[in-house]
Amino acid sequence: MMNRLTGLLLALLPTLAAAAPLSLQVQDSSGKAVEDAVLYAETPGQKYPAHGTARVVVDQVNKEFVPYVSVVQTGSAISFPNKDNIRHHVYSFSPAKSFDIKLYSGTPSSPVLFDKPGLVVLGCNIHDWMLAYVLVVNTPWFARSDDKGQARIADLPPGNYRLRVWHPRMAAELELPLKMGDAGQSQSVRVTLSKPDARSKW
């Protein structure tokens, strides 16, 4: 029994070892780090199994959504706890997910299921400035850049991908070819985004 188990583990290991991390650095054309960019790798036509249990949180703190940008795989649920001592009314009119959580405090009893890919823009009916984005993607390989412009997709299997980059200030997604080699080598990719206009601050 023990031997058979070891054999099975050994058979699985090469597949697991071949996946490798992808490190991403996002910057603008002057070299300044860009935060809140979403990067995701997908292979056209390929369907990936859902995370299943992915449970994501978008808070409301000091009359702002936190985080400002989220990325989830299609089929994920997001809960919207209200951490303020006033009520919020969270909604979206986006085709990818249209919903409405009427004036509430605390944590709504059921999370919202994001079952279609696309961009979901969140707002609050009471506080017009409250704005946040959820990008729903058909792949488990995604990341968001931090305040240093860094993002990391762990364990990306070998293969040819399209690396797609989205940022709230971009008019359209950027798309780059990406190849992860069979040897399980990690890769670093630098992504440069051009500013939507001269005065724009990322």
Ligand SMILES: [Cu+2]
């Ligand atoms: Cu509000």
